[in-house]
Amino acid sequence: MPLMMALLFSCREAKKVTAAPSEIADITDTLRNGNIEKAISMTEDLKRAAVERGDSSLWSEAMVQQGVNSYYQGNPPGVLASADSAINWLERQKRYPTRARILAKAYQTKGAFYDQYQFNADSSALYFRKAVEQVEQSGISPDLPQAYANYANALRMGAALDSAAVYYHRAITTADSLEMETIHYIPLYNGIASVFTDMRDFNNSNIWWSKSMEILETMDQFDKFNTLTGYGNDLYYKTDYSGAEQVFTRLRKMLDSVPGAEWETMFTDVNIADIYIRCGRTKEAEEMLDKAAKYFTDEQPNPTVMSYIQTLCMRAATNTGDYTRGLEIADKYPEADSLRLEQHLARLKALEDLYSNSGNHKLAYITRCRYDHLNDSLRSYRMGQQISALNAVYQRDRRILNLEAGNTKQQAHIYKLTAAIAISLAVIVVLMLLYVARRIQLGKRETRMMNKIISLRQENLRNRVTPHFIYNALNHELHNEKKGKPSHLDSLVDLIRKQQIVASEILIPFSEELKFTDDYIRVIGDNGRDPFVYDYNIEPGIDPGFAFPSMTLQILVENAFKHGFTSLPPETERRLVINVKRKDEETITVSVFNNCGPSPTEMEKGGTGLRVLLETIRLINEHNRQQTFFNIDTKADLNGIQGCKATITLPDNLKP
Numbered sequence: 001m002p003l004m005m006a007l008l009f010s011c012r013e014a015k016k017v018t019a020a021p022s023e024i025a026d027i028t029d030t031l032r033n034g035n036i037e038k039a040i041s042m043t044e045d046l047k048r049a050a051v052e053r054g055d056s057s058l059w060s061e062a063m064v065q066q067g068v069n070s071y072y073q074g075n076p077p078g079v080l081a082s083a084d085s086a087i088n089w090l091e092r093q094k095r096y097p098t099r100a101r102i103l104a105k106a107y108q109t110k111g112a113f114y115d116q117y118q119f120n121a122d123s124s125a126l127y128f129r130k131a132v133e134q135v136e137q138s139g140i141s142p143d144l145p146q147a148y149a150n151y152a153n154a155l156r157m158g159a160a161l162d163s164a165a166v167y168y169h170r171a172i173t174t175a176d177s178l179e180m181e182t183i184h185y186i187p188l189y190n191g192i193a194s195v196f197t198d199m200r201d202f203n204n205s206n207i208w209w210s211k212s213m214e215i216l217e218t219m220d221q222f223d224k225f226n227t228l229t230g231y232g233n234d235l236y237y238k239t240d241y242s243g244a245e246q247v248f249t250r251l252r253k254m255l256d257s258v259p260g261a262e263w264e265t266m267f268t269d270v271n272i273a274d275i276y277i278r279c280g281r282t283k284e285a286e287e288m289l290d291k292a293a294k295y296f297t298d299e300q301p302n303p304t305v306m307s308y309i310q311t312l313c314m315r316a317a318t319n320t321g322d323y324t325r326g327l328e329i330a331d332k333y334p335e336a337d338s339l340r341l342e343q344h345l346a347r348l349k350a351l352e353d354l355y356s357n358s359g360n361h362k363l364a365y366i367t368r369c370r371y372d373h374l375n376d377s378l379r380s381y382r383m384g385q386q387i388s389a390l391n392a393v394y395q396r397d398r399r400i401l402n403l404e405a406g407n408t409k410q411q412a413h414i415y416k417l418t419a420a421i422a423i424s425l426a427v428i429v430v431l432m433l434l435y436v437a438r439r440i441q442l443g444k445r446e447t448r449m450m451n452k453i454i455s456l457r458q459e460n461l462r463n464r465v466t467p468h469f470i471y472n473a474l475n476h477e478l479h480n481e482k483k484g485k486p487s488h489l490d491s492l493v494d495l496i497r498k499q500q501i502v503a504s505e506i507l508i509p510f511s512e513e514l515k516f517t518d519d520y521i522r523v524i525g526d527n528g529r530d531p532f533v534y535d536y537n538i539e540p541g542i543d544p545g546f547a548f549p550s551m552t553l554q555i556l557v558e559n560a561f562k563h564g565f566t567s568l569p570p571e572t573e574r575r576l577v578i579n580v581k582r583k584d585e586e587t588i589t590v591s592v593f594n595n596c597g598p599s600p601t602e603m604e605k606g607g608t609g610l611r612v613l614l615e616t617i618r619l620i621n622e623h624n625r626q627q628t629f630f631n632i633d634t635k636a637d638l639n640g641i642q643g644c645k646a647t648i649t650l651p652d653n654l655k656p
Helices: 004-008 022-032 036-053 056-073 076-091 099-118 121-138 141-157 161-178 182-198 202-214 221-237 241-255 262-278 282-299 303-320 323-332 341-358 361-396 409-482 489-503 510-524 552-567 600-605 608-621
Strands: 507-509 532-538 547-549 574-584 587-594 629-638 641-651
Touching: 022 036, 022 056, 036 056, 056 076, 056 099, 076 099, 099 121, 099 141, 121 141, 141 161, 141 182, 161 182, 182 202, 182 221, 202 221, 221 241, 221 262, 241 262, 262 282, 262 303, 282 303, 303 323, 303 341, 323 341, 341 361, 489 510, 507 510, 510 547, 510 552, 510 574, 547 552, 547 608, 547 641, 552 574, 552 587, 552 608, 552 641, 574 641, 608 629
Parallel strands: 532 574
Antiparallel strands: 507 547, 574 587, 587 641, 629 641
């Protein structure tokens, strides 16, 4: 029971994310009615329709829905593959109206995967937190309560009970402000009740479980499963085994009429078997455990669940006096590393009873000491969590603190003191939250302003390059036309069009920059009288798609033609070589060599292109820890040929 209840809550919550298209809403309704096969067929139809329409947004939402369908099927690989496919595509897209909503749903689906199938609370909390951020960005208020609830549940699974209580209260408060329908309160009531159950604060857990049971008949089969499971767990921890058995027996009868609920049925059978062992009905429990162990080993392998089943089998062996079998189980199946603290306690208690009854009192004593140490730690932890969550409890339901009629003055004084402490804590927490929210808001605004400034400055630089480049290219074409040489105007028009696209980007793949430079050389490189040799070399192992400052390579090539080749005597071979080499594991050098070189006077003045190149590098260096450098060697040597070499040294993971 300490294991099984903790793993289930929220296993069906990913389905409640609101979807805009009517097709998705229809699929969600079909799932809620239990018709999984029809929902799968509808999703496939939707994927085909998205491809036919060329609607990538609808396709990504259909992929997320496919993951939700796999979740209902109990198909973990399908859940992860579909969610990852949608996330990988969406994260690469620029923001558009529905992106945040779809991405939030994808994150929730992946969070549910780690919660339900991996029992990885950290990963689950990570993705549910990302979903909260996307929902908050989307501005879709009705989705907020469920997003908060999913994140709160992940915090609860990670034992951050105080934070979980805060987010459940936030979800309930938001739902109240939106006057949402009863159905939306189901996971919220169940969640906060489970938090108080984990704290062993049964007074408060009873309040919230009562609220859940009041609306039980409005729930679908999966919500009923979660609610009855959680409520039975609460009774179990109160040692009300008779009441817990009634709840789980009621749940078991309900599952008999639900198609495809084998996982839930086996889950419930393990809980019932735990109660039977507590009540001395060991033979009945062993039959149920044997069947469940086969299922969770062969059909739905789960080492964490199996570890707890083995703990129950040790208890059963102790009850029947079969200590040899109990010791064999303990030796053959040690504790799983993924067990929570309470599950370790259950295993230690079972081992202590087994060792004590089998006559190994030394091991029984050692095990008892370990149990006491962990139990004291857990009790202290719960006390701290209860104090931390006191403010949230007071904010949500002040009636819990009201005095009952006829209380003594001493009781009234205690309650008033508690209320004063809660109010003080509330003020402190609110001030802290306001301070943190303000800091976050200022940080986001500062980031947006900085990005805007960088964009404007970069656009200004590109506008300075554009007319300069066009003037040089057109002047060359006019010169060719006067001499009756072939025109490259078509290539020039295509080059100018590409240049307008490139000019709006800070960084582009080097392969695109190289292609743009090739087009430039075709337009301006052939003067019809002087032999011209152009070559470029990329060192093996370098991916030509690395990020590179846009238009800088073209500027260096343009300077070679303008300041270099014009100084050569007529009919002298002009040579231009571009080399891309790796300087070290994290650094690449891109060099442009020409067999001439600008005069010292020209270098000191520096043209428009060179000034833009240096300013571009300065802007990039403001946002990268690894710096980019530029230098010119006017006395370079390449295979015995003297000339000028301009080199850009940059990291291979450059960021704009």
